[in-house]
Amino acid sequence: MKNKINNNEMKLEFLSKSNNEAFARISVAAFVSQLDPTIEEISDIKTAVSEAVTNAIVHGYEDSMGIVTIICKIHENEVYIEISDNGKGIENIEMAKQPLYTTRPNLERSGMGFTIMESFMDELNVQSILGLGTKVTMKKKIKQTEEIEDMPVTLEEALRG
Amino acid sequence: MITNYYERDKLLVFKINEEIDECTVKDIRRKADYEIERFMPREVVFDFDNVTFMDSAGIGMVIGRFKQAQLLRRKDKNCKFKQ
Numbered sequence: 222m223k224n225k226i227n228n229n230e231m232k233l234e235f236l237s238k239s240n241n242e243a244f245a246r247i248s249v250a251a252f253v254s255q256l257d258p259t260i261e262e263i264s265d266i267k268t269a270v271s272e273a274v275t276n277a278i279v280h281g282y283e284d285s286m287g288i289v290t291i292i293c294k295i296h297e298n299e300v301y302i303e304i305s306d307n308g309k310g311i312e313n314i315e316m317a318k319q320p321l322y323t324t325r326p327n328l329e330r331s332g333m334g335f336t337i338m339e340s341f342m343d344e345l346n347v348q349s350i351l352g353l354g355t356k357v358t359m360k361k362k363i364k365q366t367e368e369i370e371d372m373p374v375t376l377e378e379a380l381r382g
Numbered sequence: 383m384i385t386n387y388y389e390r391d392k393l394l395v396f397k398i399n400e401e402i403d404e405c406t407v408k409d410i411r412r413k414a415d416y417e418i419e420r421f422m423p424r425e426v427v428f429d430f431d432n433v434t435f436m437d438s439a440g441i442g443m444v445i446g447r448f449k450q451a452q453l454l455r456r457k458d459k460n461c462k463f464k465q
C-alpha cells in the first residue's frame with residue numbers, strides 16, 4: 222500500500238567541503254522520494270538544499286572547516302528541511318534575503334540563493350546569531366499524485382538526477 | 383565539459399555534461415576562461431542541454447563570463463538555454 226508512511230525523520234552531518242554539496246542534495250532527494258514527488262518537486266527541493274548548503278560552506282565557514290547539519294522530516298505530505306551551521310552568522314537577515322544581495326560579488330555570486338529557496342519552497346525561515354551560526358528552515362507540500370497522471374519519481378531517478 | 387572551436391565562424395562552444403554547483407563550477411570556469419583567452423573567439427555558446435542540475439552558482443558563472451566578454455570588448459556571448 223502506498224502512502225502509509227506518514228511520518229519520518231533523518232539527520233545528516235558532514236564536513237563543510239564543497240564536494241559534499243551533491244551528496245547533501247541527493248540524500249535529501251532520496252529521502253523525500255518516499256512521498257512520490259514529481260520530478261519538478263524533487264528538482265525544486267534539490268536546488269533549495271544546494272543553495273542553503275553552499276551558503277553554510279561558503280559564507281558560514283568561509284575558509285575554515287566545520288560541520289553542516291541537515292534535519293529532514295516528513296509529516297503527512299509535507300517536507301520540513303532544516304540546514305544549519307556553526308559559522309560566522311548573518312548580520313542583517315532581511316538585507317541578505319534581498320534578490321541580488323551578496324557580500325561576495327568578487328566570487329561571482331549572483332545573490333540569488335535565498336530568492337531561489339523562497340520561490341522553490343512553500344516557506345523559508347532564516348535564523349542567525351553573529352558568531353554562532355545560521356539555521357535555515359524550509360517547508361514544501363508534496364502534491365498527492367494518486368489522482369494526477371504525473372509520473373512519480375522513483376529512488377533510482379532521484380539518485381540519477 | 384567538451385570544448386569545440388569552429389575556426390571559420392570564430393565560434394567557441396562549451397558543452398557542459400555535468401551538474402553545475404559551487405563545487406563543479408570552479409573547474410568549468412577555469413577551463414572556459416583558459417579556452418576563451420586561447421582562441422579569442424567572436425562568439426561563445428554554453429550548451430546546457432545535458433545539464434541535469436544547476437543552482438545559483440551556474441547563474442553566477444554565466445554572468446561572470448558575460449562580464450569578461452565585455453571586458454575583452456568582444457561581441458556579446460550567446461547563451462543557449464534549454465531546460
Ligand SMILES: Nc1ncnc2c1ncn2[C@@H]1O[C@H](COP(=O)(O)OP(=O)(O)OP(=O)(O)O)[C@@H](O)[C@H]1O
Pocket residue numbers: 272276277278280281282306308309310311317318322323324325329330331332333334335336355438439442
Ligand atoms: N550560512 C550563512 N552564514 C553566513 N552568511 C550567510 C549564510 N547564508 C547566507 N549568508 C549571507 O547572505 C548573503 C546572501 O545569500 P544568497 O545565497 O542569497 O547569495 P550569495 O550566496 O551571496 O550568492 P549565490 O547564492 O547567488 O551564489 C550572502 O552573500 C552572505 O553574506
Ligand SMILES: [Mg+2]
Pocket residue numbers: 272275276333334335438
Ligand atoms: Mg548563496
